[in-house]
Amino acid sequence: MMLADFWAQTLRRLHSELSEQQFQLAIAPITVGEENDAWVIYAKNQFAVNLLRSQYAAKLSAIREEIAPNAPELIYKVGVGVRYEMAEEVSPTFSGSLKTQNQAKSIDKSDELDNLSTDTSSESNLPKTSLQSPQAPLLQPENAPVDKLPEKKSSRKTTAQDILAERMSNLRPNKKNEVSEENKSHKPSAIEIAKAKEDAEQRHSQTNLSPEYTFDTLVEGKGNHLAAAVAKSIAEKPGDSMYNPFFVYGSTGLGKTHLVQAIGNELLKLNTKARVRYMHSDEYLKTFMATVRNKTWDTFKQQYLHYNLLIIDDIQFIQGKDRTMEEFFFLFEHFHSRNQQIILTCDQLPSSLENMEKRLISRFSWGMTIKLEPPELEMRVDILERKAEAVGITLLEDAALFIAQNVKQNVRELEGALNRVLARCRFEKRTTIDIDLATDALQDIVASNYKPITIELIMKAVADYHHIRMSDLLGKKRTRTVARPRQMAMALAKELTNMSLPAIGDAFGGRDHTTVMHAVKTIAKLRIDEPELGQDYEKLLILIRN
Numbered sequence: 001m002m003l004a005d006f007w008a009q010t011l012r013r014l015h016s017e018l019s020e021q022q023f024q025l026a027i028a029p030i031t032v033g034e035e036n037d038a039w040v041i042y043a044k045n046q047f048a049v050n051l052l053r054s055q056y057a058a059k060l061s062a063i064r065e066e067i068a069p070n071a072p073e074l075i076y077k078v079g080v081g082v083r084y085e086m087a088e089e090v091s092p093t094f095s096g097s098l099k100t101q102n103q104a105k106s107i108d109k110s111d112e113l114d115n116l117s118t119d120t121s122s123e124s125n126l127p128k129t130s131l132q133s134p135q136a137p138l139l140q141p142e143n144a145p146v147d148k149l150p151e152k153k154s155s156r157k158t159t160a161q162d163i164l165a166e167r168m169s170n171l172r173p174n175k176k177n178e179v180s181e182e183n184k185s186h187k188p189s190a191i192e193i194a195k196a197k198e199d200a201e202q203r204h205s206q207t208n209l210s211p212e213y214t215f216d217t218l219v220e221g222k223g224n225h226l227a228a229a230v231a232k233s234i235a236e237k238p239g240d241s242m243y244n245p246f247f248v249y250g251s252t253g254l255g256k257t258h259l260v261q262a263i264g265n266e267l268l269k270l271n272t273k274a275r276v277r278y279m280h281s282d283e284y285l286k287t288f289m290a291t292v293r294n295k296t297w298d299t300f301k302q303q304y305l306h307y308n309l310l311i312i313d314d315i316q317f318i319q320g321k322d323r324t325m326e327e328f329f330f331l332f333e334h335f336h337s338r339n340q341q342i343i344l345t346c347d348q349l350p351s352s353l354e355n356m357e358k359r360l361i362s363r364f365s366w367g368m369t370i371k372l373e374p375p376e377l378e379m380r381v382d383i384l385e386r387k388a389e390a391v392g393i394t395l396l397e398d399a400a401l402f403i404a405q406n407v408k409q410n411v412r413e414l415e416g417a418l419n420r421v422l423a424r425c426r427f428e429k430r431t432t433i434d435i436d437l438a439t440d441a442l443q444d445i446v447a448s449n450y451k452p453i454t455i456e457l458i459m460k461a462v463a464d465y466h467h468i469r470m471s472d473l474l475g476k477k478r479t480r481t482v483a484r485p486r487q488m489a490m491a492l493a494k495e496l497t498n499m500s501l502p503a504i505g506d507a508f509g510g511r512d513h514t515t516v517m518h519a520v521k522t523i524a525k526l527r528i529d530e531p532e533l534g535q536d537y538e539k540l541l542i543l544i545r546n
């Protein structure tokens with residue numbers, strides 16, 4: 001069998017077996033190739049290679065054994081090979097069967113929804129476990145009540161309308177199984193709708209989730225793209241062993257809480273009866289201490305065991321607290337062994353948690369561990385624009401760029417800076433923020449960020465902006481893609497530094513001062529004649545100054 005055929009069939013197989021999110025996240029980006037008689041699965045970075053090796057290598061080997069037993073072994077590497085798009089590469093019968101597979105997948109998902117929403121067990125129905133010895137943990141996996149996440153059922157035909165109808169029925173109070181045929185056409189009255197809304201709001205408040213932390217309000221960029229994709233996948237299919245636990249870590253203010261709460265809110269949107277609970281580890285600690293003090297073990301156990309999704313924020317705070325860690329270990333085991341989803345956030349990688357129990361550290365890495373990185377410039381601008389828009393204020397592009405350039409570390413600080421600018425804007429009874437207003441409102445931040453402008457700084461900014469190398473600016477190439485940015489860099493050097501024309505020429509690979517003078521004149525003219533170039537120049541001025 002040829003590699004192309006093998007991969008086309010493998011894609012079809014994986015597409016039918018994995019969730020759409022898993023497929024899109026891990027499999028779709030793969031390219032393949034042949035090297036020295038081996039078949040190579042290429043991924044774009046080491047993280048992706050590791051992910052493939054740990055999560056999919058066994059499955060891929062099994063498929064290879066089955067459909068191409070004489071084919072070479074598969075090896076995994078960072079690199080780029082040939083991409084086979086499923087729709088184009090497969091035969092007509094393949095795409096036909098692909099459709100069938102997709103339908104099968106939607107049946108599975110709707111069944112999960114059915115299961116989740118019709119499971120009516122409540123805390124009071126839970127069997128109680130007893131504390132067997134003073135040292136015994138409160139939560140013992142073997143005794144703990146079984147309240148499973150739904151398992152996939154097979155064949156009932158379910159359409160998208162069924163799913164919608166199911167979701168609608170979840171909005172009505174409690175009567176799902178008692179609806180008679182004639183009542184099916186019953187339209188809920190305004191009172192029923194108001195009651196259902198009130199119930200939903202009450203259920204939501206018990207989850208401890210902030211309603212504003214959703215995927216809609218979460219801006220995505222390089223720093224959180226992968227984490228957001230995994231998060232959405234979990235909301236769609238909580239408890240999948242690949243992402244259980246989901247361990248999100250990163251410095252303060254990067255959006256860990258927002259991201260993990262968005263999972264809870266999304267799951268509740270998909271299924272109003274999913275049992276979700278968010279808590280800060282501090283709350284877990286306090287509740288546990290109160291339990292020890294008051295000996296209210298049963299209440300403590302029942303409080304946690306029936307959730308489908310438990311989110312604990314800032315898990316690092318339980319470090320060094322031996323009994324709490326022990327208890328948490330059994331809570332974790334309970335969730336994991338029953339495919340109930342657990343999500344943890346932390347300020348550092350599990351292995352860096354020096355005072356955490358070893359068995360917990362190893363378990364934290366069983367599922368998916370993802371770091372949130374500080375937002376890059378474009379993402380910061382996007383966040384600012386979206387947040388200003390949400391309060392009905394227009395933030396002009398250069399003002400957004402200016403704020404984003406000055407506040408780089410984390411999103412919380414970015415929000416703080418924006419709030420100051422918004423306050424000034426409202427005080428002046430304006431509806432638009434321009435660069436003057438932003439500069440004025442953030443003077444102190446700008447002053448503390450002050451760095452002298454050097455010619456190297458200018459060259460780097462211009463090279464980055466135009467996606468060329470610094471060496472191109474110094475070299476002899478005269479193609480337009482290089483020559484124009486070089487002229488721009490010279491003009492910027494003239495405007496932003498005190499350097500003489502000969503000194504600038506010298507810094508640009510020993511060029512004559514007349515070359516610099518020509519560049520300055522050309523750019524001055526082009527800034528008027530070519531508005532796009534003019535805007536690029538303005539943006540570079542802001543970038544370099546800030």
Ligand SMILES: Nc1ncnc2c1ncn2[C@@H]1O[C@H](COP(=O)(O)OP(=O)(O)OP(=O)(O)O)[C@@H](O)[C@H]1O
Pocket residue numbers: 217218219220224250251252253254255256257258259347383411412415
């Ligand atoms: N990608 C994002 N899009 C929109 N808003 C964001 C994003 N990331 C963070 N925020 C906002 O920034 C603020 C801080 O985020 P959050 O509290 O989630 O950070 P954190 O990483 O949990 O911080 P800490 O570790 O200090 O608890 C919140 O108001 C949040 O809504």
